[in-house]
Amino acid sequence: MESQCKQNFHEESENKLNEQINLELHASYVYQSMSVYFDRDDVALPGFSKYFKHQSQEERDHAQKFMNYQNLRGGRVVLTDVVKPSKDEWGSGLDAMQSALELEKKVNASLLALHATAGSHGDAQFCDFIEDPFLEEQVDSIKQISNHITNLKRVKGGLGEYLFDHETLEGGE
Numbered sequence: 001m002e003s004q005c006k007q008n009f010h011e012e013s014e015n016k017l018n019e020q021i022n023l024e025l026h027a028s029y030v031y032q033s034m035s036v037y038f039d040r041d042d043v044a045l046p047g048f049s050k051y052f053k054h055q056s057q058e059e060r061d062h063a064q065k066f067m068n069y070q071n072l073r074g075g076r077v078v079l080t081d082v083v084k085p086s087k088d089e090w091g092s093g094l095d096a097m098q099s100a101l102e103l104e105k106k107v108n109a110s111l112l113a114l115h116a117t118a119g120s121h122g123d124a125q126f127c128d129f130i131e132d133p134f135l136e137e138q139v140d141s142i143k144q145i146s147n148h149i150t151n152l153k154r155v156k157g158g159l160g161e162y163l164f165d166h167e168t169l170e171g172g173e
Helices: 011-039 045-073 093-120 126-153 158-170
Strands: none
Touching: 011 045, 011 093, 045 093, 045 126, 045 158, 093 126, 093 158, 126 158
């Protein structure tokens, strides 16, 4: 049965939005994996754990907002299998932040493609929805993670990583 409220919401946009929902859930899953890794007794970096737990929740929130939007526009949410993280061991804080940066860039590229799809079908409302807050948040997140990577390279591992965890990521609370 076709939705009564569906207007100027192209099927291609609807399908791409479902793909974005899946990607956001995957990103949440990856960040959750990072969070529990840094919470392990043999890693013990609570600031990293807290940071990645927050990132995981943020990605889940994004997925939920996209699902709500899909329903608002008269589309159909089609959930598919969420791909597990590529690894369970994340190495150092620097290694994890570099993986996080790659992930954020992948999510950003997907959002840009989704925006282009919406624009190609003249869906200004969908473009606006993607721009604010999603694209803006992605740019901010990419910059923040890049700053963390620069500082982690500067302090190196060991005690420097421990201090970064406690001072920058507030793991000492």
